[in-house]
Amino acid sequence: MNPYEVTDQGFYGPYGGAYIPEILRQCVEELRIGYRKIIDSDDFKAEYHHLLQTYVGRPSPLYRSEALSRLHGCTVYLKREDLNHTGAHKINNAIGQALLARRMGKRRIVAETGAGQHGVATATVCALFGLPCTVYMGALDVQRQHTNVEKMRLLGAEVVAVESGNRTLKDACNEALRDWCCHPSDTFYLIGSTMGPHPYPDLVARLQSVISAEIRSQLQEAEGRSCPDWLVACIGGGSNAAGTVWNYLQDDSVQMVYAEAGGKGIHSGQTAATLTVGREGILHGFRSLVMQDDDGQIIEPYSISAGLDYPGIGPLHAHLVKSGRARALAISDVEALAAAYELNCCDGILPALESAHALAALHHLSFSSTDVVVVTLSGRGDKDLETYLRHAPQQPMPDTFDEILRCVR
Numbered sequence: 488m489n490p491y492e493v494t495d496q497g498f499y500g501p502y503g504g505a506y507i508p509e510i511l512r513q514c515v516e517e518l519r520i521g522y523r524k525i526i527d528s529d530d531f532k533a534e535y536h537h538l539l540q541t542y543v544g545r546p547s548p549l550y551r552s553e554a555l556s557r558l559h560g561c562t563v564y565l566k567r568e569d570l571n572h573t574g575a576h577k578i579n580n581a582i583g584q585a586l587l588a589r590r591m592g593k594r595r596i597v598a599e600t601g602a603g604q605h606g607v608a609t610a611t612v613c614a615l616f617g618l619p620c621t622v623y624m625g626a627l628d629v630q631r632q633h634t635n636v637e638k639m640r641l642l643g644a645e646v647v648a649v650e651s652g653n654r655t656l657k658d659a660c661n662e663a664l665r666d667w668c669c670h671p672s673d674t675f676y677l678i679g680s681t682m683g684p685h686p687y688p689d690l691v692a693r694l695q696s697v698i699s700a701e702i703r704s705q706l707q708e709a710e711g712r713s714c715p716d717w718l719v720a721c722i723g724g725g726s727n728a729a730g731t732v733w734n735y736l737q738d739d740s741v742q743m744v745y746a747e748a749g750g751k752g753i754h755s756g757q758t759a760a761t762l763t764v765g766r767e768g769i770l771h772g773f774r775s776l777v778m779q780d781d782d783g784q785i786i787e788p789y790s791i792s793a794g795l796d797y798p799g800i801g802p803l804h805a806h807l808v809k810s811g812r813a814r815a816l817a818i819s820d821v822e823a824l825a826a827a828y829e830l831n832c833c834d835g836i837l838p839a840l841e842s843a844h845a846l847a848a849l850h851h852l853s854f855s856s857t858d859v860v861v862v863t864l865s866g867r868g869d870k871d872l873e874t875y876l877r878h879a880p881q882q883p884m885p886d887t888f889d890e891i892l893r894c895v896r
C-alpha cells in the first residue's frame with residue numbers, strides 16, 4: 488500500500504478533495520469515475536507514448552553536467568525537459584488531457600493561463616487534434632505576456648481577456664470554471680498543474696510521471712542504479728515536481744527537495760513561497776496550504792518567475808512536505824537569476840527562470856562525494872531573455888556563484 492496514493496475522495500492526508508459548487512458536481516464526477524480507466528488502458532498508453540516520442544521528442548535526455556558536478560563535489564544530472572516541443576514539461580500533461588477529452592467525447596477545450604505557458608501548450612495540442620480551444624487569461628496578464636497571446640492566437644485559440652478581480656490568474660481560473668459549468672456536455676477543462684478539485688491533481692501527476700519513469704531507466708543505464716540520492720525540482724503548482732518524484736515516493740533513500748519562489752524574501756510581503764508561509768485553506772476547489780491573511784483573504788503572490796507565481800500548492804506536495812517526506816526551500820529572485828547565469832556560462836544552457844530556482848537550491852544543500860543528484864530542468868529560458876538581459880552582471884561574467892550573486896542588478 489502506497490501511503491502517498493490519493494484516496495477515492497481525492498485526499499492526500501488532510502489535503503486535496505473537491506470543494507466545488509453544486510453546478511460543477513456532475514462534470515467533476517464524470518471525470519473522477521472515468522479517468523483511471525481511460526489513462527490506464529493499453530490503447531490510451533500506446534497513443535500517448537507514441538506522441539510523446541514522435542511529437543514531443545521524448546525521452547528527454549538525462550545530461551551529466553561535469554561543471555556542476557565539480558562545483559558541488561558530487562555527480563549532478565539535469566533532466567532536460569527544456570528540450571521538449573514548446574520548451575517545457577507542460578506539453579506532457581496537455582497532450583494527455585487532450586487525449587482523455589477525446590475519449591470522453593468532449594469536442595471543445597477550455598483552459599486558464601497566467602503567464603501563458605500553459606495556454607500555449609494547450610493551444611498547441613488543440614491545433615494538433617483539431618479541437619476548438621478557449622483560453623481565459625487575466626487582462627493584466629494579456630498586456631504583460633503579449634508574445635504568448637499572439638502565439639495562442641496564431642495556433643487558432645480564442646484568448647479571452649478577463650476583466651474581473653485583479654485581472655490575473657485567479658480570475659482566469661474562475662472564468663474557465665464558469666465556462667465549463669455552462670457547457671458541461673461538450674467541454675473539457677484542461678488544467679495546467681497538480682491543482683484544482685480531485686481528480687485533477689492525481690491526473691496531472693500521472694501524466695507527468697513519465698519524467699521519473701525515464702530518470703529511473705536512464706540512471707540505471709548511466710550509474711548502474713535506478714535511485715539517485717537527491718531529486719531537486721522547482722515548484723509552482725507542482726506538476727514538474729510531481730513528475731520528478733512520482734516513481735520514487737516509496738524509495739526512502741531518495742531525498743526530495745522542492746525549490747519554491749521566495750521572491751524578494753519570505754518576510755518581504757513579496758513572495759510566492761506557499762510551502763514556507765502558507766496556512767491551511769481552500770482555493771480553486773481543493774484544500775491545501777494557501778498564502779492568506781488572518782481573515783483568510785488570498786495574499787497576491789509575487790515572483791520574478793511567472794510560472795511559480797501562485798498562492799496555492801498541489802495537495803500532494805503539501806502532504807509530502809508536512810509529513811517530512813520532502814523538503815521545501817525558498818529561493819529568492821536574485822539567487823534564481825545567479826543560478827541561471829551560472830548554468831548558461833558553465834554548460835551553455837539557458838534555463839527557464841522557474842527551473843533556475845531548482846539549480847540555486849543546490850547551493851543550499853551539502854552533498855557527499857558519492858552522491859548522485861538529479862535536477863529537473865523544467866523549461867528553457869528563451870521566454871525570459873528580457874529579464875536576463877535587464878539583470879545581467881557587467882561583462883565579463885564573474886566565475887563563482889557568490890560573485891555573480893553580488894553583481895546581479
Ligand SMILES: *Cc1c(COP(=O)(O)O)cnc(C)c1O
Pocket residue numbers: 575576577604605679680681721722723724725726727728794795839841842865866867
Ligand atoms: C509552468 C512552469 C513551471 C511551474 O509549474 P509546475 O506545475 O509547478 O511545474 C515550472 N517551470 C516551467 C518552465 C514552467 O513553464
